[in-house]
Amino acid sequence: xxxxxxxxxxxxxxxxxxxxxxxxxxxxxxxxxxxxxxxxxxxxxxxxxxxxxxxxxxxxxxxxxxxxxxxxxxxxxxxxxxxxxxxxxxxxxxxxxxxxxxxxxxxxxxxxxxxxxxxxxxxxxxxxxxxxxxxxxxxxxxxxxxxxxxxxxxxxxxxxxxxxxxxxxxxxxxxxxxxxxxxxxxxxxxxxxxxxxxxxxxxxxxxxxxxxxxxxxxxxxxxxxxxxxxxxxxxxxxxxxxxxxxxxxxxxxxxxxxxxxxxxxxxxxxxxxxxxxxxxxxxxxxxxxxxxxxxxxxxxxxxxxxxxx
Amino acid sequence: xxxxxxxxxxxxxxxxxxxxxxxxxxxxxxxxxxxxxxxxxxxxxxxxxxxxxxxxxxxxxxxxxxxxxxxxxxxxxxxxxxxxxxxxxxxxxxxxxxxxxxxxxxxxxxxxxxxxxxxxxxxxxxxxxxxxxxxxxxxxxxxxxxxxxxxxxxxxxxxxxxxxxxxxxxxxxxxxxxxxxxxxxxxxxxxxxxxxxxxxxxxxxxxxxxxxxxxxxxxxxxxxxxxxxxxxxxxxxxxxxxxxxxxxxxxxxxxxxxxxxxxxxxxxxxxxxxxxxxxxxxxxxxxxxxxxxxxxxxxxxxxxxxxxx
Amino acid sequence: xxxxxxxxxxxxxxxxxxxxxxxxxxxxxxxxxxxxxxxxxxxxxxxxxxxxxxxxxxxxxxxxxxxxxxxxxxxxxxxxxxxxxxxxxxxxxxxxxxxxxxxxxxxxxxxxxxxxxxxxxxxxxxxxxxxxxxxxxxxxxxxxxxxxxxxxxxxxxxxxxxxxxxxxxxxxxxxxxxxxxxxxxxxxxxxxxxxxxxxxxxxxxxxxxxxxxxxxxxxxxxxxxxxxxxxxxxxxxxxxxxxxxxxxxxxxxxxxxxxxxxxxxxxxxxxxxxxxxxxxxxxxxxxxxxxxxxxxxxxxxxxxxxxxx
Numbered sequence: 001x002x003x004x005x006x007x008x009x010x011x012x013x014x015x016x017x018x019x020x021x022x023x024x025x026x027x028x029x030x031x032x033x034x035x036x037x038x039x040x041x042x043x044x045x046x047x048x049x050x051x052x053x054x055x056x057x058x059x060x061x062x063x064x065x066x067x068x069x070x071x072x073x074x075x076x077x078x079x080x081x082x083x084x085x086x087x088x089x090x091x092x093x094x095x096x097x098x099x100x101x102x103x104x105x106x107x108x109x110x111x112x113x114x115x116x117x118x119x120x121x122x123x124x125x126x127x128x129x130x131x132x133x134x135x136x137x138x139x140x141x142x143x144x145x146x147x148x149x150x151x152x153x154x155x156x157x158x159x160x161x162x163x164x165x166x167x168x169x170x171x172x173x174x175x176x177x178x179x180x181x182x183x184x185x186x187x188x189x190x191x192x193x194x195x196x197x198x199x200x201x202x203x204x205x206x207x208x209x210x211x212x213x214x215x216x217x218x219x220x221x222x223x224x225x226x227x228x229x230x231x232x233x234x235x236x237x238x239x240x241x242x243x244x245x246x247x248x249x250x251x252x253x254x255x256x257x258x259x260x261x262x263x264x265x266x267x268x269x270x271x272x273x274x275x276x277x278x279x280x281x282x283x284x285x286x287x288x289x290x291x292x293x294x295x296x297x298x299x300x301x302x303x304x305x306x307x308x309x
Numbered sequence: 310x311x312x313x314x315x316x317x318x319x320x321x322x323x324x325x326x327x328x329x330x331x332x333x334x335x336x337x338x339x340x341x342x343x344x345x346x347x348x349x350x351x352x353x354x355x356x357x358x359x360x361x362x363x364x365x366x367x368x369x370x371x372x373x374x375x376x377x378x379x380x381x382x383x384x385x386x387x388x389x390x391x392x393x394x395x396x397x398x399x400x401x402x403x404x405x406x407x408x409x410x411x412x413x414x415x416x417x418x419x420x421x422x423x424x425x426x427x428x429x430x431x432x433x434x435x436x437x438x439x440x441x442x443x444x445x446x447x448x449x450x451x452x453x454x455x456x457x458x459x460x461x462x463x464x465x466x467x468x469x470x471x472x473x474x475x476x477x478x479x480x481x482x483x484x485x486x487x488x489x490x491x492x493x494x495x496x497x498x499x500x501x502x503x504x505x506x507x508x509x510x511x512x513x514x515x516x517x518x519x520x521x522x523x524x525x526x527x528x529x530x531x532x533x534x535x536x537x538x539x540x541x542x543x544x545x546x547x548x549x550x551x552x553x554x555x556x557x558x559x560x561x562x563x564x565x566x567x568x569x570x571x572x573x574x575x576x577x578x579x580x581x582x583x584x585x586x587x588x589x590x591x592x593x594x595x596x597x598x599x600x601x602x603x604x605x606x607x608x609x610x611x612x613x614x615x616x617x618x
Numbered sequence: 619x620x621x622x623x624x625x626x627x628x629x630x631x632x633x634x635x636x637x638x639x640x641x642x643x644x645x646x647x648x649x650x651x652x653x654x655x656x657x658x659x660x661x662x663x664x665x666x667x668x669x670x671x672x673x674x675x676x677x678x679x680x681x682x683x684x685x686x687x688x689x690x691x692x693x694x695x696x697x698x699x700x701x702x703x704x705x706x707x708x709x710x711x712x713x714x715x716x717x718x719x720x721x722x723x724x725x726x727x728x729x730x731x732x733x734x735x736x737x738x739x740x741x742x743x744x745x746x747x748x749x750x751x752x753x754x755x756x757x758x759x760x761x762x763x764x765x766x767x768x769x770x771x772x773x774x775x776x777x778x779x780x781x782x783x784x785x786x787x788x789x790x791x792x793x794x795x796x797x798x799x800x801x802x803x804x805x806x807x808x809x810x811x812x813x814x815x816x817x818x819x820x821x822x823x824x825x826x827x828x829x830x831x832x833x834x835x836x837x838x839x840x841x842x843x844x845x846x847x848x849x850x851x852x853x854x855x856x857x858x859x860x861x862x863x864x865x866x867x868x869x870x871x872x873x874x875x876x877x878x879x880x881x882x883x884x885x886x887x888x889x890x891x892x893x894x895x896x897x898x899x900x901x902x903x904x905x906x907x908x909x910x911x912x913x914x915x916x917x918x919x920x921x922x923x924x925x926x927x
């Protein structure tokens with residue numbers, strides 16, 4: 001991939017050496033992300049953060065990445081209250097915003113919408129999540145976290161647990177992991193299984209994966225990485241069923257300690273109660289560090305698409 | 310007009326050489342607006358963008374203009390959810406905001422409200438649209454666009470089409486064009502005619518204008534500039550009437566090609582369906598360039614009122 | 619108090635020499651607050667302004683303070699529309715935001731909530747108002763204003779008038795004034811008296827105070843400072859009672875002139891009609907200057923907690 005000027009729409013478009021490049025540049029961004037050093041490589045550049053649905057976490061992470069590299073930000077925190085939505089096509093909006101900014105980070109509830117704006121805008125558009133579609137920067141920061149916590153990606157056994165059906169994050173991550181020699185375990189209630197199209201993709205790429213339903217057993221089996229996701233009430237017709245399943249997929253300290261001692265515990269946050277707070281004290285509870293890695297990875301992407309990495 | 314420290318409330322206050330000055334300074338701002346050069350002439354200055362009704366387009370244009378000149382921005386994207394509206398007078402709000410910012414850009418749904426804040430604030434206040442009142446920066450960027458596209462303003466025949474009754478943009482523009490030797494053609498449904506007070510102003514200034522109702526005929530007559538505006542459903546009591554008229558005033562490529570080859574096609578955006586997308590490919594479709602010119606013109610105004618042009 | 623890295627949660631935690639330090643540093647910040655000089659002592663630092671309820675005034679004051687010292691800002695103007703509120707604990711939010719910013723200014727409708735976030739975040743958290751709880755930066759700017767207007771604090775007679783029950787501002791102020799040799803007069807309707815816990819605190823500290831109900835008499839008695847607060851309709855069950863009392867506590871020019879000639883008139887703003895606009899012209903009407911002092915005081919606090927004062 002030629003990063004300069006590129007749109008970052010989907011993890012499906014990343015080859016292994018694209019992923020490696022992002023992780024390498026992100027590594028160089030760490031001193032700036034962690035506030036130890038100042039940078040102004042993006043001086044004079046403007047990021048437009050266009051959020052058609054609010055996602056404060058992702059927005060602040062992008063804005064911080066831009067500011068810590070010396071750039072500036074214009075922002076629309078909640079586009080639904082914006083005149084931009086009054087009938088104009090996303091293509092036209094892209095044509096307009098390209099006059100203001102040098103790069104766009106965009107979140108939208110509808111799949112494909114980010115691509116539509118990217119077609120209008122002559123500047124790089126980064127997908128910050130488009131509904132059930134993709135969330136490439138989250139997947140890249142997840143990869144970076146796995147690499148940083150485990151020292152490698154090839155050879156790992158990675159379990160994804162919880163709601164694998166609606167969890168856009170784990171889908172995006174699978175497309176990236178498909179370039180590595182990993183073993184994947186999908187553990188979820190039968191109502192919330194990993195979608196067929198993701199499984200088909202993995203098969204085609206020759207990635208080994210197994211489907212499980214017993215959360216506790218998977219942990220005990222000695223996985224290297226446990227990626228937890230939240231099971232949302234609104235996915236179930238029957239509240240009883242929800243409550244039963246929810247409880248099964250809660251990770252607490254006692255359960256975590258039945259796993260491998262070096263098992264990296266991940267979560268895209270926010271967590272509600274699917275990971276108990278007593279897990280926080282474990283050295284391998286990586287979810288807060290994972291959030292921090294998001295700044296370095298987004299710095300890397302911004303620098304790359306602006307040709308300043 | 311002495312620009313330094315001035316409030317920019319209405320285009321009625323502009324003399325011909327004020328307009329010329331803004332266009333001249335805007336021309337010098339082009340390399341910075343188009344991202345080719347960096348400037349920090351407004352370093353240490355703060356713009357307060359106070360939007361009592363959301364107008365993402367105008368807000369981002371002002372903020373970009375400020376940031377690209379090295380200034381900084383504090384912003385209230387949607388004042389209705391703000392404590393500022395809890396009963397305080399705009400005069401008092403002005404007294405407060407002058408402590409924070411060096412210049413204010415303000416949008417408000419009520420005519421005259423920007424003037425009220427300007428009376429309280431000792432710093433420059435720029436009207437970013439006050440209801441059915443004025444939108445001077447839009448009119449100035451329209452002038453700049455006409456000049457840039459046509460190379461001159463004197464001698465041109467300029468048609469304004471669509472909703473001329475509620476279109477604050479075309480009213481503000483008429484007050485500026487009145488200082489030039491132009492011929493104006495107003496073409497609209499009879500329900501949406503140019504208001505009497507604007508026509509009276511033009512008569513007093515000796516500007517030639519005619520009122521037409523046949524959109525197609527006006528295009529064919531060979532106008533130099535065609536300024537389209539949107540006809541909004543909510544202006545009509547009768548939906549049938551609306552649908553009939555709307556269709557008549559749609560510009561498509563076929564219709565556009567019946568006009569003068571050099572006819573500049575303008576629109577303040579957003580366009581919904583009043584200009585078909587097949588018009589976009591015409592070289593003289595200027596509406597996206599027009600949006601871009603907004604940054605240079607707002608840069609010019611900010612620099613002028615802050616005494617840094 | 620060691621300011622560097624400290625959380626600024628409550629004025630109760632301030633000793634006399636902490637207050638003096640903030641006022642001293644705020645004094646040095648005046649040339650930057652008043653736009654006469656540029657500073658970049660906070661270059662590379664980021665303030666996260668997290669407003670769980672909108673308070674445009676306080677937010678813009680904090681953001682201005684940060685920008686005028688060369689820092690940058692990420693902002694959530696109205697958190698209720700934010701995903702941050704979807705069930706995540708404030709502790710977790712703090713853990714996340716510390717990855718982005720160097721300091722947090724937070725407003726929340728619930729007392730104690732700012733403390734909860736401060737426990738999660740390893741960076742300094744400044745309370746920008748937590749419901750009926752504390753508003754320490756307002757109290758500090760009030761102290762600064764009294765000192766600046768009167769040249770001293772020890773020896774003054776200070777009256778607080780209006781709604782003393784729900785007025786978080788006057789509570790926070792009392793905790794600071796308790797470190798000085800002042801005489802306090804509380805004048806309010808009997809339904810809106812200063813709470814017992816504040817009075818008990820003052821007694822324990824040996825601060826002289828009296829409780830009055832006749833507003834006019836208190837003014838005539840020759841107080842040095844008159845701090846007015848708004849009486850809100852929603853505090854009364856009976857509208858008639860509200861209207862009667864409201865009228866009694868309105869300050870107009872005529873009434874103000876019955877006081878000491880040097881009586882400093884203060885108000886946290888916004889004022890609705892509890893201070894008539896004819897008071898504005900009095901030299902000792904200090905409320906607009908008071909708002910301006912907020913920038914210098916917040917600059918001082920930001921610089922102090924970031925170790926750059």
